[in-house]
Amino acid sequence: MSTEQPSAEGSASKIPRTERGRRTLRKLLDAAALEFGEHGFHEASITGITRRAGTALGSFYTYFNSKDEIFRALVDDLSGKVREAARNARQQDLPALETERASLIGFLRFAAEHKEIYRIIDECEFVDPASFRQHYQSTATRIRERLSEGIRKGELREGLDEAHAWAIMGMNVFLGLRYAVWDDAEAEEIAELANSILRDGIVKR
Amino acid sequence: MSTEQPSAEGSASKIPRTERGRRTLRKLLDAAALEFGEHGFHEASITGITRRAGTALGSFYTYFNSKDEIFRALVDDLSGKVREAARNARQQDLPALETERASLIGFLRFAAEHKEIYRIIDECEFVDPASFRQHYQSTATRIRERLSEGIRKGELREGLDEAHAWAIMGMNVFLGLRYAVWDDAEAEEIAELANSILRDGIVKR
Numbered sequence: 386m387s388t389e390q391p392s393a394e395g396s397a398s399k400i401p402r403t404e405r406g407r408r409t410l411r412k413l414l415d416a417a418a419l420e421f422g423e424h425g426f427h428e429a430s431i432t433g434i435t436r437r438a439g440t441a442l443g444s445f446y447t448y449f450n451s452k453d454e455i456f457r458a459l460v461d462d463l464s465g466k467v468r469e470a471a472r473n474a475r476q477q478d479l480p481a482l483e484t485e486r487a488s489l490i491g492f493l494r495f496a497a498e499h500k501e502i503y504r505i506i507d508e509c510e511f512v513d514p515a516s517f518r519q520h521y522q523s524t525a526t527r528i529r530e531r532l533s534e535g536i537r538k539g540e541l542r543e544g545l546d547e548a549h550a551w552a553i554m555g556m557n558v559f560l561g562l563r564y565a566v567w568d569d570a571e572a573e574e575i576a577e578l579a580n581s582i583l584r585d586g587i588v589k590r
Numbered sequence: 591m592s593t594e595q596p597s598a599e600g601s602a603s604k605i606p607r608t609e610r611g612r613r614t615l616r617k618l619l620d621a622a623a624l625e626f627g628e629h630g631f632h633e634a635s636i637t638g639i640t641r642r643a644g645t646a647l648g649s650f651y652t653y654f655n656s657k658d659e660i661f662r663a664l665v666d667d668l669s670g671k672v673r674e675a676a677r678n679a680r681q682q683d684l685p686a687l688e689t690e691r692a693s694l695i696g697f698l699r700f701a702a703e704h705k706e707i708y709r710i711i712d713e714c715e716f717v718d719p720a721s722f723r724q725h726y727q728s729t730a731t732r733i734r735e736r737l738s739e740g741i742r743k744g745e746l747r748e749g750l751d752e753a754h755a756w757a758i759m760g761m762n763v764f765l766g767l768r769y770a771v772w773d774d775a776e777a778e779e780i781a782e783l784a785n786s787i788l789r790d791g792i793v794k795r
Contacts, residue, residue: 542794548783555764556757563756586791589747
């Protein structure tokens with residue numbers, strides 16, 4: 386868990402110190418993604434998580450005090466995975482527009498393989514509003530940084546700011562919901578289409 | 591309630607036939623928006639709704655059989671209001687890009703005045719997934735129709751389709767969350783910014 390989040394502080398002392406501990410924590414988080422994704426927060430149970438993880442109930446309490454706590458840790462974990470999926474999909478020093486395309490392809494592929502992510506992040510709005518905001522604010526901040534870099538390199542127009550980052554994030558999130566979660570569309574095709582809006586707008590020239 | 595929705599069928603026989611009945615139903619739906627918006631679906635109660643509406647419990651059961659049923663009716667009602675807010679904000683025969691701007695201004699103003707709408711529509715993903723899909727699919731369909739009209743008029747480029755509509759909807763929804771619900775930004779300013787992406791993209795010319 387990231388140390389910048391308030392939710393991380395409560396369990397900061399529980400970071401596993403052994404490789405075996407890290408594997409157990411990983412199993413618990415992966416199991417939690419399936420359990421919360423399938424049943425939702427209210428119906429999900431700690432025993433459902435440990436059963437899926439194949440761990441003893443005691444292992445759960447080594448790392449988490451409650452269902453709320455593992456849910457928050459899971460949102461933070463998924464948020465980090467989304468960040469990594471977008472980052473790993475792009476090479477260094479791509480042109481600004483290609484960076485957006487590659488990031489979106491990475492995100493769409495991740496969402497297609499982890500269809501439960503929308504349900505979990507969206508439910509977070511109710512279970513833990515602070516983590517919900519944190520997820521989107523940090524995502525928007527990363528997009529904004531990419532836009533600023535594109536402006537510095539002279540590739541993107543001046544004046545792109547936080548709101549443009551939120552607009553691009555909104556495009557990406559909704560394209561992911563419609564074409565990666567509800568459907569299994571080709572990620573490249575969807576990303577090209579979003580890229581065409583950023584490149585040319587929608588007006589006839 | 592619209593007849594195109596499966597959720598409407600169960601209560602189709604309960605459409606009020608008198609003006610007084612219509613007022614009572616309106617009061618119940620407005621009260622439900624506040625009750626669900628404040629407490630969320632699980633904590634909200636029918637007595638909480640009738641107390642806010644100032645109606646007898648019997649009036650509730652004249653129109654709805656359950657908390658689930660009024661929740662679905664509320665989502666359908668809000669979905670219709672969003673549609674109207676966007677439609678009323680634009681005049682006839684605006685250029686295609688101005689139609690998008692005016693629709694977004696209408697939506698942002700509506701969201702600013704009904705900040706509970708996001709919470710309710712988002713919770714619908716869990717309480718009634720079919721209505722959740724229906725809300726976004728019908729919104730995307732309306733945007734797509736506007737894009738097609740713009741292409742027909744020769745103002746928008748060829749090839750804009752369903753996915754472009756989802757991209758624009760995503761921009762609008764996230765700008766609304768960030769700048770109308772979390773913040774109280776000037777609707778015109780946010781709409782101009784979204785419009786600038788549709789007009790010019792983000793690339794430096």
